[in-house]
Amino acid sequence: ADILAFLSRYGDSRLGDRLMTHWLENLARRKQWTLYARHYDPALAPGTTPACHGAWAQLQTATSEGERAKAVAAATTLWLAPRSQPKACDPLFEALIDGGHLTPSLAWDRFMLALEAQRLALARYLLRFLDPPRLALGEALLARTSWAARARTLIALETAAPAAGARADALTFALRRWAGQDREGAEAALGAWRDQLPSSSQASVRMALL
Numbered sequence: 214a215d216i217l218a219f220l221s222r223y224g225d226s227r228l229g230d231r232l233m234t235h236w237l238e239n240l241a242r243r244k245q246w247t248l249y250a251r252h253y254d255p256a257l258a259p260g261t262t263p264a265c266h267g268a269w270a271q272l273q274t275a276t277s278e279g280e281r282a283k284a285v286a287a288a289t290t291l292w293l294a295p296r297s298q299p300k301a302c303d304p305l306f307e308a309l310i311d312g313g314h315l316t317p318s319l320a321w322d323r324f325m326l327a328l329e330a331q332r333l334a335l336a337r338y339l340l341r342f343l344d345p346p347r348l349a350l351g352e353a354l355l356a357r358t359s360w361a362a363r364a365r366t367l368i369a370l371e372t373a374a375p376a377a378g379a380r381a382d383a384l385t386f387a388l389r390r391w392a393g394q395d396r397e398g399a400e401a402a403l404g405a406w407r408d409q410l411p412s413s414s415q416a417s418v419r420m421a422l423l
Contacts, residue, residue: 233257237266241301246270265291265302272308285314293323295330317344321379324351328386346376350383360391361398368406385414389421396422 237258240249250270253263268291271284288305291298292315298306309315320342327336333355340351353366364387372380384406392399403410403418410418 234263237263241266246273250274261291261294262299262301265299265305269305269308272305285309285312289314289319293319293326295323295326295335296332297335315342317342317347317376318379321347321351321376321382325382325386328354344376346372347379350376350379354383354386360387360394361402363387364391364399364402368409381410381414384409385417388418392418392421 233252233254234257237249237253240246240252246269249266250273253267253270255264255267264287268284268287271280271287275281275284288309291302292306292309320339324336324339324343324347327333327339336351337355340348340355343351349370350367350372353363353370356363356366358366364384367380367384367387370380388399388403388406391402399418400422403415403422407415
């Protein structure tokens with residue numbers, strides 16, 4: 214009660230921010246999720262760890278499908294990061310996995326974010342969440358060959374309609390990297406394969422060719 218009274222009076226101060234952060238950390242250690250859910254404010258306690266605790270608290274205290282859906286959405290946003298998240302997020306992410314909320318499409322989105330950020334260890338970890346069509350694409354992108362060879366492997370892969378967008382993502386990424394190694398080769402490949410890519414992807418590759 215004393216802490217809440219202090220925060221009510223000095224919550225907008227630097228001291229109030231620090232006290233809020235430490236208090237929330239203490240609530241999380243003691244697993245007092247009802248209090249955490251009631252008082253967590255990302256503006257007063259910024260950072261990934263408090264956010265993961267906040268989403269976990271929401272999930273633990275949800276009393277309706279709407280509240281649960283909101284918690285799952287917050288957790289999914291935190292999971293879709295281009296780098297590994299703090300250990301504090303593990304229970305939250307395990308709940309997403311156990312609840313079947315991490316679809317192959319979401320896993321592919323994070324896989325591509327990890328590749329863009331050059332987080333190859335995370336990208337390899339994410340392969341386990343991909344369905345067979347996307348898994349083949351992911352393994353092709355992570356192959357230890359030239360980008361020209363990887364692009365040719367992607368072109369040769371037959372991809373079913375649900376994963377067609379992923380194939381375009383993969384081929385665009387490979388062509389952009391190929392352009393950094395061999396501009397003329399990548400430009401010729403783009404000309405030959407342009408019917409395999411939407412116009413936005415073609416524009417992205419052309420930017421890499423400049």
